Amino acid sequence: MAVRIQGEVASFTKASSGHWYFSLKDEQAQVKAVMFRQRNILVGFLPKVGDKLEALAQVGLYEPRGELQILVDTLKHAGQGDLHERYLRLKTMLATEGLFSQDRKRPLPAYAFNIAIVTSLQAAALADMRRTLARRAPHVRYTLYPTAVQGEAATPQIVAALQQADSAGHEVIVLARGGGSLEDLWCFNEEAVVRAVAACVTPTVAGIGHESDVTLAEFAADVRASTPTAAAELVSPPTADLIAQVDALQRDLRRVLEAALSQRAQQLDRLELGLVTPSAYLQALEQRLTHARAVMQRQLQQALRFANQSMVGCVQRTGRALHGGMNEAQTRNTKVVRLLRQSVDRKVQQASMGLLGQENTLRALSPQRNLEKGYAFLQTADSVVNSVDQVEPGQVLAATLADGQLNVTVRDKTHGSGVPSV
Known part of the structure; x- marks a missing residue:
């Protein structure tokens, strides 16, 4: 029990x-x-x-x-029983949200030259990390973001330092602290710190306490290191190793270039063996030119014979076509002239009849015809009289008849309507 x-x-x-x-x-x-x-x-x-x-x-x-x-x-x-229970509850909740999932873990860059360190200025872990970086990788530049790592003030300071480091463009962020009790390390179990670690866009390495100390911030980090010193080693490949890799690449490049140059030299030798002397080259060109001239002469003669034959045939066909065309054109011309004459005669006859009808219509409508029937029209000095109101007794008017004109004097006027019968 x-x-x-x-x-x-x-x-x-x-x-x-x-x-x-x-x-x-x-x-x-x-x-x-x-x-x-x-x-x-x-x-x-x-x-x-x-x-x-x-x-x-x-x-x-x-x-x-x-x-x-x-x-x-x-x-x-x-x-510390309450702390442990809080630790377990928070771990379960954040794990359910997926903050500790391996799917969201990002790999560290193969070569980091600009890292951020989030820890306390007084931490022994900082001194260990500095010695490690100076010994292994003096080429790595690091920026320190100081923060409290224990006590009530630690949580907001760690969150602010992580956010500042994440926005500064570093390649890796290292969150570090030396060992301690659960109470000493509790700030790295606070929800705000764990979420700040998970929210970093920059890959993060957590080296907190000893290997047996496992905080929630380490679960949220992309990589967990057993100690701060191990974290520094993870983000700093030794300079000597980098130099050795560069030397190996240089040797490989030299071998590749030497092989390529050797291959090109062999190709050049083969091309030189295939070259001919200038005189032989000119002689070959002259032979090709002579052959081309002979071929052109034969082709020209054949073309001239063919053109001559074609021209003679064309002239003959053209003569025959012209003779037949002239006869046909003359026949068609005679027929067209006859049709034109018939059409013109019909048009002239139709026009004459139309003019005669119009002449009869004009004669019927002519004022002269009315005058010949015994009518006359009266005029004052200014206008034609068509109303008794236009004249006064004693006024002299001009009366136009069919065969002449009379001057008449108005004796009296009477209003009335109608036309007297003739």
């Missing part, structure tokens, strides 16, 4: 096998405890005499001595 025990460490021994043997005591009693290596590597700290711890253990019997002891499964500082 599992029991939970709190007490002060009275003695502590770490065996060469890695197992821990210690005693827990309080004001009234003391009990021996053992924690095997496969369990204690997950604790994250090394207990010391005087520490107040809380253990979850099984009660057991050490048979060779007949002593009761507890077999410890988990161990933490007293009062």
